[in-house]
Amino acid sequence: MSKSMRKNKTITNILFYVGNTLIGLIFVSPLLWMVAASFKPELEIFSNINSIKTFIPQHFTVNNYLEVFNRLNIPQILINTFSYIAIVLFGDLLFGSMAGYALAKLKFKGRGLLLTIVIALMSMPIEAILLPLYIEMAKIGWVNTLQGLAVPFMMNCFSIYMFYSYFLDIPDALIEAAAIDGCGPIRTYFQAVLPLAKTVFATVFILDFVARWNDFMWPFLITTGAEKRTVQLAVQTFFGTQPIHYGAIMAALTLASIPMLIIYIFMQKYYVEGIASSGIKG
Known part of the structure:
Protein backbone atom coordinates (compact mmCIF):
# COMPACT_ATOMS: atom_id res chain seq x y z
CA MET A 1 0.00 0.00 0.00
CA SER A 2 1.41 3.35 -1.04
CA LYS A 3 1.97 6.23 1.36
CA SER A 4 -0.86 8.29 -0.14
CA MET A 5 -3.30 5.37 0.20
CA ARG A 6 -2.35 4.88 3.84
CA LYS A 7 -2.81 8.59 4.45
CA ASN A 8 -6.25 8.56 2.82
CA LYS A 9 -7.24 5.52 4.85
CA THR A 10 -6.11 7.21 8.07
CA ILE A 11 -8.08 10.35 7.26
CA THR A 12 -11.16 8.25 6.42
CA ASN A 13 -10.90 6.38 9.72
CA ILE A 14 -10.52 9.63 11.67
CA LEU A 15 -13.55 11.18 9.97
CA PHE A 16 -15.53 7.98 10.57
CA TYR A 17 -14.82 7.86 14.30
CA VAL A 18 -15.23 11.62 14.80
CA GLY A 19 -18.56 11.54 12.93
CA ASN A 20 -19.84 8.58 14.94
CA THR A 21 -18.73 10.20 18.19
CA LEU A 22 -20.60 13.40 17.36
CA ILE A 23 -23.73 11.47 16.40
CA GLY A 24 -23.48 9.44 19.60
CA LEU A 25 -23.15 12.61 21.70
CA ILE A 26 -26.22 14.10 20.01
CA PHE A 27 -28.29 11.03 20.88
CA VAL A 28 -27.01 10.76 24.44
CA SER A 29 -27.14 14.50 25.22
CA PRO A 30 -30.73 14.42 26.62
CA LEU A 31 -29.68 11.67 29.04
CA LEU A 32 -26.58 13.63 30.09
CA TRP A 33 -28.68 16.77 30.60
CA MET A 34 -31.20 14.84 32.69
CA VAL A 35 -28.46 13.47 34.97
CA ALA A 36 -26.85 16.91 35.30
CA ALA A 37 -30.21 18.55 36.06
CA SER A 38 -30.89 16.01 38.81
CA PHE A 39 -27.92 17.45 40.74
CA LYS A 40 -28.90 21.11 40.28
CA PRO A 41 -30.98 23.40 42.51
CA GLU A 42 -34.43 24.11 41.09
CA LEU A 43 -33.61 27.63 39.87
CA GLU A 44 -30.51 26.47 38.03
CA ILE A 45 -32.06 23.64 35.97
CA PHE A 46 -33.10 25.73 32.97
CA SER A 47 -30.28 28.28 33.16
CA ASN A 48 -27.64 28.33 30.42
CA ILE A 49 -29.87 26.03 28.40
CA ASN A 50 -28.20 27.15 25.15
CA SER A 51 -24.70 26.68 26.50
CA ILE A 52 -22.45 23.73 27.19
CA LYS A 53 -22.60 24.87 30.83
CA THR A 54 -26.09 23.36 31.07
CA PHE A 55 -24.42 19.94 31.32
CA ILE A 56 -22.34 20.99 34.36
CA PRO A 57 -24.03 21.66 37.73
CA GLN A 58 -22.76 24.97 39.10
CA HIS A 59 -24.11 24.33 42.61
CA PHE A 60 -24.01 20.57 43.11
CA THR A 61 -26.74 19.17 45.37
CA VAL A 62 -28.30 15.80 46.22
CA ASN A 63 -31.47 17.33 47.67
CA ASN A 64 -33.47 16.21 44.62
CA TYR A 65 -32.64 12.57 45.35
CA LEU A 66 -33.44 13.03 49.03
Missing part, protein backbone atom coordinates in the same frame (compact mmCIF):
# COMPACT_ATOMS: atom_id res chain seq x y z
CA GLU A 67 -36.85 14.40 48.02
CA VAL A 68 -37.48 11.33 45.84
CA PHE A 69 -36.68 8.95 48.69
CA ASN A 70 -38.76 11.00 51.14
CA ARG A 71 -41.85 11.11 48.91
CA LEU A 72 -41.76 7.54 47.60
CA ASN A 73 -41.67 4.13 49.22
CA ILE A 74 -38.78 2.99 47.04
CA PRO A 75 -38.45 -0.59 48.41
CA GLN A 76 -42.17 -1.33 47.88
CA ILE A 77 -42.13 0.22 44.40
CA LEU A 78 -39.13 -1.90 43.38
CA ILE A 79 -40.74 -5.06 44.81
CA ASN A 80 -43.92 -4.35 42.83
CA THR A 81 -42.06 -3.63 39.61
CA PHE A 82 -39.63 -6.53 39.75
CA SER A 83 -42.40 -8.96 40.75
CA TYR A 84 -44.41 -7.80 37.74
CA ILE A 85 -41.40 -8.16 35.44
CA ALA A 86 -40.39 -11.56 36.88
CA ILE A 87 -43.82 -13.09 36.23
CA VAL A 88 -43.96 -11.71 32.69
CA LEU A 89 -40.43 -12.91 31.93
CA PHE A 90 -41.11 -16.39 33.32
CA GLY A 91 -44.20 -16.80 31.18
CA ASP A 92 -42.83 -15.29 27.99
CA LEU A 93 -39.48 -17.08 28.11
CA LEU A 94 -40.97 -20.47 28.96
CA PHE A 95 -44.36 -20.61 27.25
CA GLY A 96 -43.47 -18.21 24.43
CA SER A 97 -40.38 -20.22 23.54
CA MET A 98 -42.30 -23.50 23.66
CA ALA A 99 -44.98 -22.03 21.39
CA GLY A 100 -42.32 -20.80 18.98
CA TYR A 101 -40.63 -24.20 18.99
CA ALA A 102 -43.91 -26.00 18.32
CA LEU A 103 -44.70 -23.73 15.38
CA ALA A 104 -41.21 -24.14 13.95
CA LYS A 105 -40.55 -27.85 14.39
CA LEU A 106 -43.64 -29.83 15.31
CA LYS A 107 -46.05 -31.08 12.65
CA PHE A 108 -49.70 -30.72 13.60
CA LYS A 109 -52.97 -29.74 12.00
CA GLY A 110 -53.64 -26.02 11.96
CA ARG A 111 -50.02 -24.99 12.46
CA GLY A 112 -50.09 -22.65 9.45
CA LEU A 113 -53.29 -21.00 10.66
CA LEU A 114 -51.87 -20.47 14.14
CA LEU A 115 -48.71 -18.91 12.70
CA THR A 116 -50.84 -16.60 10.56
CA ILE A 117 -52.81 -15.52 13.62
CA VAL A 118 -49.60 -14.84 15.57
CA ILE A 119 -48.21 -12.69 12.75
CA ALA A 120 -51.54 -10.85 12.35
CA LEU A 121 -51.77 -10.10 16.07
CA MET A 122 -48.28 -8.60 16.02
CA SER A 123 -49.70 -5.64 14.10
CA MET A 124 -52.50 -4.96 16.60
CA PRO A 125 -51.74 -1.98 18.87
CA ILE A 126 -51.97 -2.72 22.57
CA GLU A 127 -54.33 0.24 23.00
CA ALA A 128 -56.98 -1.67 21.02
CA ILE A 129 -57.30 -4.37 23.68
CA LEU A 130 -56.64 -2.51 26.94
CA LEU A 131 -60.28 -1.72 27.67
CA PRO A 132 -61.61 -5.26 26.95
CA LEU A 133 -58.68 -6.63 28.95
CA TYR A 134 -59.51 -4.38 31.89
CA ILE A 135 -63.17 -5.43 31.79
CA GLU A 136 -62.10 -9.07 31.82
CA MET A 137 -59.77 -8.52 34.80
CA ALA A 138 -62.57 -6.69 36.65
CA LYS A 139 -65.03 -9.56 36.09
CA ILE A 140 -62.67 -12.10 37.62
CA GLY A 141 -61.69 -9.80 40.51
CA TRP A 142 -58.09 -9.17 39.50
CA VAL A 143 -58.13 -5.36 39.56
CA ASN A 144 -55.38 -3.94 41.79
CA THR A 145 -53.67 -7.34 42.08
CA LEU A 146 -50.28 -8.60 40.98
CA GLN A 147 -51.82 -11.34 38.87
CA GLY A 148 -54.05 -8.84 37.10
CA LEU A 149 -51.02 -6.70 36.39
CA ALA A 150 -48.76 -9.47 35.08
CA VAL A 151 -50.70 -12.50 33.82
CA PRO A 152 -52.15 -10.86 30.65
CA PHE A 153 -48.61 -10.20 29.41
CA MET A 154 -47.00 -13.55 30.20
CA MET A 155 -46.90 -14.25 26.46
CA ASN A 156 -46.81 -11.96 23.45
CA CYS A 157 -46.90 -12.63 19.74
CA PHE A 158 -43.68 -10.81 18.91
CA SER A 159 -41.69 -13.01 21.30
CA ILE A 160 -43.33 -16.14 19.90
CA TYR A 161 -42.38 -15.08 16.38
CA MET A 162 -38.80 -14.34 17.43
CA PHE A 163 -38.48 -17.82 18.94
CA TYR A 164 -40.15 -19.32 15.88
CA SER A 165 -37.70 -17.57 13.52
CA TYR A 166 -34.73 -18.70 15.58
CA PHE A 167 -35.83 -22.33 15.94
CA LEU A 168 -36.37 -22.64 12.20
CA ASP A 169 -32.59 -22.63 11.76
CA ILE A 170 -32.00 -25.49 14.17
CA PRO A 171 -31.20 -28.62 12.12
CA ASP A 172 -33.93 -31.22 11.97
CA ALA A 173 -31.19 -33.84 12.29
CA LEU A 174 -30.61 -32.73 15.88
CA ILE A 175 -34.25 -33.29 16.77
CA GLU A 176 -34.33 -36.60 14.93
CA ALA A 177 -31.22 -37.75 16.81
CA ALA A 178 -32.86 -36.86 20.11
CA ALA A 179 -35.97 -38.83 19.09
CA ILE A 180 -33.83 -41.86 18.23
CA ASP A 181 -32.32 -41.62 21.72
CA GLY A 182 -35.83 -41.90 23.14
CA CYS A 183 -36.54 -38.24 23.87
CA GLY A 184 -40.09 -36.98 23.52
CA PRO A 185 -40.89 -33.43 22.33
CA ILE A 186 -40.66 -31.90 25.82
CA ARG A 187 -37.39 -33.59 26.70
CA THR A 188 -35.96 -32.77 23.27
CA TYR A 189 -36.85 -29.14 23.76
CA PHE A 190 -35.27 -28.80 27.20
CA GLN A 191 -32.18 -30.96 26.67
CA ALA A 192 -31.30 -30.52 23.00
CA VAL A 193 -32.83 -27.26 21.77
CA LEU A 194 -32.82 -24.96 24.78
CA PRO A 195 -29.01 -24.93 25.27
CA LEU A 196 -28.60 -23.63 21.70
CA ALA A 197 -30.97 -20.69 22.12
CA LYS A 198 -29.18 -18.43 24.61
CA THR A 199 -29.00 -15.44 22.28
CA VAL A 200 -32.70 -15.32 21.41
CA PHE A 201 -33.59 -15.84 25.07
CA ALA A 202 -31.37 -12.90 25.99
CA THR A 203 -33.01 -10.78 23.29
CA VAL A 204 -36.54 -11.53 24.48
CA PHE A 205 -35.41 -10.97 28.07
CA ILE A 206 -34.14 -7.48 27.24
CA LEU A 207 -37.19 -6.52 25.17
CA ASP A 208 -39.61 -7.75 27.83
CA PHE A 209 -37.68 -6.14 30.68
CA VAL A 210 -37.53 -2.74 28.98
CA ALA A 211 -41.18 -2.89 27.87
CA ARG A 212 -42.51 -3.81 31.33
CA TRP A 213 -40.16 -1.42 33.17
CA ASN A 214 -41.38 1.44 30.96
CA ASP A 215 -45.02 0.33 31.01
CA PHE A 216 -47.36 3.05 32.23
CA MET A 217 -50.81 2.66 30.67
CA TRP A 218 -51.67 -0.87 31.87
CA PRO A 219 -50.43 -0.39 35.47
CA PHE A 220 -52.30 2.93 35.50
CA LEU A 221 -55.54 1.18 34.52
CA ILE A 222 -55.30 -1.98 36.60
CA THR A 223 -53.87 -0.63 39.88
CA THR A 224 -55.95 1.60 42.13
CA GLY A 225 -53.79 1.93 45.23
CA ALA A 226 -50.33 3.23 46.05
CA GLU A 227 -49.39 -0.15 47.50
CA LYS A 228 -49.33 -1.67 43.98
CA ARG A 229 -47.58 1.27 42.31
CA THR A 230 -44.82 0.50 39.78
CA VAL A 231 -41.83 2.64 38.82
CA GLN A 232 -43.46 4.61 36.02
CA LEU A 233 -46.56 5.34 38.11
CA ALA A 234 -44.30 6.54 40.91
CA VAL A 235 -42.46 8.89 38.56
CA GLN A 236 -45.78 10.24 37.30
CA THR A 237 -46.76 11.37 40.79
CA PHE A 238 -44.12 14.11 40.60
CA PHE A 239 -45.95 15.62 37.63
CA GLY A 240 -49.35 15.63 39.33
CA THR A 241 -48.37 17.28 42.61
CA GLN A 242 -48.15 21.07 42.85
CA PRO A 243 -45.75 22.77 42.93
CA ILE A 244 -43.87 20.76 40.32
CA HIS A 245 -40.21 20.30 41.24
CA TYR A 246 -38.29 19.55 38.08
CA GLY A 247 -35.16 18.65 39.99
CA ALA A 248 -36.99 15.83 41.77
CA ILE A 249 -38.49 14.73 38.44
CA MET A 250 -35.03 14.53 36.88
CA ALA A 251 -33.73 12.60 39.88
CA ALA A 252 -36.64 10.14 39.68
CA LEU A 253 -36.12 9.69 35.93
CA THR A 254 -32.40 9.15 36.43
CA LEU A 255 -33.04 6.45 39.02
CA ALA A 256 -35.63 4.83 36.74
CA SER A 257 -33.07 4.71 33.89
CA ILE A 258 -30.36 2.89 35.83
CA PRO A 259 -31.71 -0.70 35.49
CA MET A 260 -32.15 -0.33 31.73
CA LEU A 261 -28.61 1.01 31.33
CA ILE A 262 -27.26 -1.92 33.35
CA ILE A 263 -29.23 -4.40 31.24
CA TYR A 264 -27.95 -2.81 28.03
CA ILE A 265 -24.30 -2.68 29.14
CA PHE A 266 -24.13 -6.32 30.18
CA MET A 267 -26.40 -7.87 27.53
CA GLN A 268 -25.95 -5.77 24.40
CA LYS A 269 -23.81 -8.47 22.76
CA TYR A 270 -26.53 -11.10 23.16
CA TYR A 271 -29.21 -8.65 22.06
CA VAL A 272 -27.47 -7.90 18.76
CA GLU A 273 -26.74 -11.58 18.14
CA GLY A 274 -30.31 -12.55 18.96
CA ILE A 275 -31.84 -9.97 16.61
CA ALA A 276 -29.53 -11.09 13.80
CA SER A 277 -30.03 -14.81 14.32
CA SER A 278 -33.81 -14.62 14.68
CA GLY A 279 -34.18 -12.99 11.29
CA ILE A 280 -36.07 -9.91 12.56
CA LYS A 281 -35.44 -7.04 10.21
CA GLY A 282 -36.14 -3.36 10.74
Whole structure:
Protein backbone atom coordinates (compact mmCIF):
# COMPACT_ATOMS: atom_id res chain seq x y z
CA MET A 1 0.00 0.00 0.00
CA SER A 2 1.41 3.35 -1.04
CA LYS A 3 1.97 6.23 1.36
CA SER A 4 -0.86 8.29 -0.14
CA MET A 5 -3.30 5.37 0.20
CA ARG A 6 -2.35 4.88 3.84
CA LYS A 7 -2.81 8.59 4.45
CA ASN A 8 -6.25 8.56 2.82
CA LYS A 9 -7.24 5.52 4.85
CA THR A 10 -6.11 7.21 8.07
CA ILE A 11 -8.08 10.35 7.26
CA THR A 12 -11.16 8.25 6.42
CA ASN A 13 -10.90 6.38 9.72
CA ILE A 14 -10.52 9.63 11.67
CA LEU A 15 -13.55 11.18 9.97
CA PHE A 16 -15.53 7.98 10.57
CA TYR A 17 -14.82 7.86 14.30
CA VAL A 18 -15.23 11.62 14.80
CA GLY A 19 -18.56 11.54 12.93
CA ASN A 20 -19.84 8.58 14.94
CA THR A 21 -18.73 10.20 18.19
CA LEU A 22 -20.60 13.40 17.36
CA ILE A 23 -23.73 11.47 16.40
CA GLY A 24 -23.48 9.44 19.60
CA LEU A 25 -23.15 12.61 21.70
CA ILE A 26 -26.22 14.10 20.01
CA PHE A 27 -28.29 11.03 20.88
CA VAL A 28 -27.01 10.76 24.44
CA SER A 29 -27.14 14.50 25.22
CA PRO A 30 -30.73 14.42 26.62
CA LEU A 31 -29.68 11.67 29.04
CA LEU A 32 -26.58 13.63 30.09
CA TRP A 33 -28.68 16.77 30.60
CA MET A 34 -31.20 14.84 32.69
CA VAL A 35 -28.46 13.47 34.97
CA ALA A 36 -26.85 16.91 35.30
CA ALA A 37 -30.21 18.55 36.06
CA SER A 38 -30.89 16.01 38.81
CA PHE A 39 -27.92 17.45 40.74
CA LYS A 40 -28.90 21.11 40.28
CA PRO A 41 -30.98 23.40 42.51
CA GLU A 42 -34.43 24.11 41.09
CA LEU A 43 -33.61 27.63 39.87
CA GLU A 44 -30.51 26.47 38.03
CA ILE A 45 -32.06 23.64 35.97
CA PHE A 46 -33.10 25.73 32.97
CA SER A 47 -30.28 28.28 33.16
CA ASN A 48 -27.64 28.33 30.42
CA ILE A 49 -29.87 26.03 28.40
CA ASN A 50 -28.20 27.15 25.15
CA SER A 51 -24.70 26.68 26.50
CA ILE A 52 -22.45 23.73 27.19
CA LYS A 53 -22.60 24.87 30.83
CA THR A 54 -26.09 23.36 31.07
CA PHE A 55 -24.42 19.94 31.32
CA ILE A 56 -22.34 20.99 34.36
CA PRO A 57 -24.03 21.66 37.73
CA GLN A 58 -22.76 24.97 39.10
CA HIS A 59 -24.11 24.33 42.61
CA PHE A 60 -24.01 20.57 43.11
CA THR A 61 -26.74 19.17 45.37
CA VAL A 62 -28.30 15.80 46.22
CA ASN A 63 -31.47 17.33 47.67
CA ASN A 64 -33.47 16.21 44.62
CA TYR A 65 -32.64 12.57 45.35
CA LEU A 66 -33.44 13.03 49.03
CA GLU A 67 -36.85 14.40 48.02
CA VAL A 68 -37.48 11.33 45.84
CA PHE A 69 -36.68 8.95 48.69
CA ASN A 70 -38.76 11.00 51.14
CA ARG A 71 -41.85 11.11 48.91
CA LEU A 72 -41.76 7.54 47.60
CA ASN A 73 -41.67 4.13 49.22
CA ILE A 74 -38.78 2.99 47.04
CA PRO A 75 -38.45 -0.59 48.41
CA GLN A 76 -42.17 -1.33 47.88
CA ILE A 77 -42.13 0.22 44.40
CA LEU A 78 -39.13 -1.90 43.38
CA ILE A 79 -40.74 -5.06 44.81
CA ASN A 80 -43.92 -4.35 42.83
CA THR A 81 -42.06 -3.63 39.61
CA PHE A 82 -39.63 -6.53 39.75
CA SER A 83 -42.40 -8.96 40.75
CA TYR A 84 -44.41 -7.80 37.74
CA ILE A 85 -41.40 -8.16 35.44
CA ALA A 86 -40.39 -11.56 36.88
CA ILE A 87 -43.82 -13.09 36.23
CA VAL A 88 -43.96 -11.71 32.69
CA LEU A 89 -40.43 -12.91 31.93
CA PHE A 90 -41.11 -16.39 33.32
CA GLY A 91 -44.20 -16.80 31.18
CA ASP A 92 -42.83 -15.29 27.99
CA LEU A 93 -39.48 -17.08 28.11
CA LEU A 94 -40.97 -20.47 28.96
CA PHE A 95 -44.36 -20.61 27.25
CA GLY A 96 -43.47 -18.21 24.43
CA SER A 97 -40.38 -20.22 23.54
CA MET A 98 -42.30 -23.50 23.66
CA ALA A 99 -44.98 -22.03 21.39
CA GLY A 100 -42.32 -20.80 18.98
CA TYR A 101 -40.63 -24.20 18.99
CA ALA A 102 -43.91 -26.00 18.32
CA LEU A 103 -44.70 -23.73 15.38
CA ALA A 104 -41.21 -24.14 13.95
CA LYS A 105 -40.55 -27.85 14.39
CA LEU A 106 -43.64 -29.83 15.31
CA LYS A 107 -46.05 -31.08 12.65
CA PHE A 108 -49.70 -30.72 13.60
CA LYS A 109 -52.97 -29.74 12.00
CA GLY A 110 -53.64 -26.02 11.96
CA ARG A 111 -50.02 -24.99 12.46
CA GLY A 112 -50.09 -22.65 9.45
CA LEU A 113 -53.29 -21.00 10.66
CA LEU A 114 -51.87 -20.47 14.14
CA LEU A 115 -48.71 -18.91 12.70
CA THR A 116 -50.84 -16.60 10.56
CA ILE A 117 -52.81 -15.52 13.62
CA VAL A 118 -49.60 -14.84 15.57
CA ILE A 119 -48.21 -12.69 12.75
CA ALA A 120 -51.54 -10.85 12.35
CA LEU A 121 -51.77 -10.10 16.07
CA MET A 122 -48.28 -8.60 16.02
CA SER A 123 -49.70 -5.64 14.10
CA MET A 124 -52.50 -4.96 16.60
CA PRO A 125 -51.74 -1.98 18.87
CA ILE A 126 -51.97 -2.72 22.57
CA GLU A 127 -54.33 0.24 23.00
CA ALA A 128 -56.98 -1.67 21.02
CA ILE A 129 -57.30 -4.37 23.68
CA LEU A 130 -56.64 -2.51 26.94
CA LEU A 131 -60.28 -1.72 27.67
CA PRO A 132 -61.61 -5.26 26.95
CA LEU A 133 -58.68 -6.63 28.95
CA TYR A 134 -59.51 -4.38 31.89
CA ILE A 135 -63.17 -5.43 31.79
CA GLU A 136 -62.10 -9.07 31.82
CA MET A 137 -59.77 -8.52 34.80
CA ALA A 138 -62.57 -6.69 36.65
CA LYS A 139 -65.03 -9.56 36.09
CA ILE A 140 -62.67 -12.10 37.62
CA GLY A 141 -61.69 -9.80 40.51
CA TRP A 142 -58.09 -9.17 39.50
CA VAL A 143 -58.13 -5.36 39.56
CA ASN A 144 -55.38 -3.94 41.79
CA THR A 145 -53.67 -7.34 42.08
CA LEU A 146 -50.28 -8.60 40.98
CA GLN A 147 -51.82 -11.34 38.87
CA GLY A 148 -54.05 -8.84 37.10
CA LEU A 149 -51.02 -6.70 36.39
CA ALA A 150 -48.76 -9.47 35.08
CA VAL A 151 -50.70 -12.50 33.82
CA PRO A 152 -52.15 -10.86 30.65
CA PHE A 153 -48.61 -10.20 29.41
CA MET A 154 -47.00 -13.55 30.20
CA MET A 155 -46.90 -14.25 26.46
CA ASN A 156 -46.81 -11.96 23.45
CA CYS A 157 -46.90 -12.63 19.74
CA PHE A 158 -43.68 -10.81 18.91
CA SER A 159 -41.69 -13.01 21.30
CA ILE A 160 -43.33 -16.14 19.90
CA TYR A 161 -42.38 -15.08 16.38
CA MET A 162 -38.80 -14.34 17.43
CA PHE A 163 -38.48 -17.82 18.94
CA TYR A 164 -40.15 -19.32 15.88
CA SER A 165 -37.70 -17.57 13.52
CA TYR A 166 -34.73 -18.70 15.58
CA PHE A 167 -35.83 -22.33 15.94
CA LEU A 168 -36.37 -22.64 12.20
CA ASP A 169 -32.59 -22.63 11.76
CA ILE A 170 -32.00 -25.49 14.17
CA PRO A 171 -31.20 -28.62 12.12
CA ASP A 172 -33.93 -31.22 11.97
CA ALA A 173 -31.19 -33.84 12.29
CA LEU A 174 -30.61 -32.73 15.88
CA ILE A 175 -34.25 -33.29 16.77
CA GLU A 176 -34.33 -36.60 14.93
CA ALA A 177 -31.22 -37.75 16.81
CA ALA A 178 -32.86 -36.86 20.11
CA ALA A 179 -35.97 -38.83 19.09
CA ILE A 180 -33.83 -41.86 18.23
CA ASP A 181 -32.32 -41.62 21.72
CA GLY A 182 -35.83 -41.90 23.14
CA CYS A 183 -36.54 -38.24 23.87
CA GLY A 184 -40.09 -36.98 23.52
CA PRO A 185 -40.89 -33.43 22.33
CA ILE A 186 -40.66 -31.90 25.82
CA ARG A 187 -37.39 -33.59 26.70
CA THR A 188 -35.96 -32.77 23.27
CA TYR A 189 -36.85 -29.14 23.76
CA PHE A 190 -35.27 -28.80 27.20
CA GLN A 191 -32.18 -30.96 26.67
CA ALA A 192 -31.30 -30.52 23.00
CA VAL A 193 -32.83 -27.26 21.77
CA LEU A 194 -32.82 -24.96 24.78
CA PRO A 195 -29.01 -24.93 25.27
CA LEU A 196 -28.60 -23.63 21.70
CA ALA A 197 -30.97 -20.69 22.12
CA LYS A 198 -29.18 -18.43 24.61
CA THR A 199 -29.00 -15.44 22.28
CA VAL A 200 -32.70 -15.32 21.41
CA PHE A 201 -33.59 -15.84 25.07
CA ALA A 202 -31.37 -12.90 25.99
CA THR A 203 -33.01 -10.78 23.29
CA VAL A 204 -36.54 -11.53 24.48
CA PHE A 205 -35.41 -10.97 28.07
CA ILE A 206 -34.14 -7.48 27.24
CA LEU A 207 -37.19 -6.52 25.17
CA ASP A 208 -39.61 -7.75 27.83
CA PHE A 209 -37.68 -6.14 30.68
CA VAL A 210 -37.53 -2.74 28.98
CA ALA A 211 -41.18 -2.89 27.87
CA ARG A 212 -42.51 -3.81 31.33
CA TRP A 213 -40.16 -1.42 33.17
CA ASN A 214 -41.38 1.44 30.96
CA ASP A 215 -45.02 0.33 31.01
CA PHE A 216 -47.36 3.05 32.23
CA MET A 217 -50.81 2.66 30.67
CA TRP A 218 -51.67 -0.87 31.87
CA PRO A 219 -50.43 -0.39 35.47
CA PHE A 220 -52.30 2.93 35.50
CA LEU A 221 -55.54 1.18 34.52
CA ILE A 222 -55.30 -1.98 36.60
CA THR A 223 -53.87 -0.63 39.88
CA THR A 224 -55.95 1.60 42.13
CA GLY A 225 -53.79 1.93 45.23
CA ALA A 226 -50.33 3.23 46.05
CA GLU A 227 -49.39 -0.15 47.50
CA LYS A 228 -49.33 -1.67 43.98
CA ARG A 229 -47.58 1.27 42.31
CA THR A 230 -44.82 0.50 39.78
CA VAL A 231 -41.83 2.64 38.82
CA GLN A 232 -43.46 4.61 36.02
CA LEU A 233 -46.56 5.34 38.11
CA ALA A 234 -44.30 6.54 40.91
CA VAL A 235 -42.46 8.89 38.56
CA GLN A 236 -45.78 10.24 37.30
CA THR A 237 -46.76 11.37 40.79
CA PHE A 238 -44.12 14.11 40.60
CA PHE A 239 -45.95 15.62 37.63
CA GLY A 240 -49.35 15.63 39.33
CA THR A 241 -48.37 17.28 42.61
CA GLN A 242 -48.15 21.07 42.85
CA PRO A 243 -45.75 22.77 42.93
CA ILE A 244 -43.87 20.76 40.32
CA HIS A 245 -40.21 20.30 41.24
CA TYR A 246 -38.29 19.55 38.08
CA GLY A 247 -35.16 18.65 39.99
CA ALA A 248 -36.99 15.83 41.77
CA ILE A 249 -38.49 14.73 38.44
CA MET A 250 -35.03 14.53 36.88
CA ALA A 251 -33.73 12.60 39.88
CA ALA A 252 -36.64 10.14 39.68
CA LEU A 253 -36.12 9.69 35.93
CA THR A 254 -32.40 9.15 36.43
CA LEU A 255 -33.04 6.45 39.02
CA ALA A 256 -35.63 4.83 36.74
CA SER A 257 -33.07 4.71 33.89
CA ILE A 258 -30.36 2.89 35.83
CA PRO A 259 -31.71 -0.70 35.49
CA MET A 260 -32.15 -0.33 31.73
CA LEU A 261 -28.61 1.01 31.33
CA ILE A 262 -27.26 -1.92 33.35
CA ILE A 263 -29.23 -4.40 31.24
CA TYR A 264 -27.95 -2.81 28.03
CA ILE A 265 -24.30 -2.68 29.14
CA PHE A 266 -24.13 -6.32 30.18
CA MET A 267 -26.40 -7.87 27.53
CA GLN A 268 -25.95 -5.77 24.40
CA LYS A 269 -23.81 -8.47 22.76
CA TYR A 270 -26.53 -11.10 23.16
CA TYR A 271 -29.21 -8.65 22.06
CA VAL A 272 -27.47 -7.90 18.76
CA GLU A 273 -26.74 -11.58 18.14
CA GLY A 274 -30.31 -12.55 18.96
CA ILE A 275 -31.84 -9.97 16.61
CA ALA A 276 -29.53 -11.09 13.80
CA SER A 277 -30.03 -14.81 14.32
CA SER A 278 -33.81 -14.62 14.68
CA GLY A 279 -34.18 -12.99 11.29
CA ILE A 280 -36.07 -9.91 12.56
CA LYS A 281 -35.44 -7.04 10.21
CA GLY A 282 -36.14 -3.36 10.74
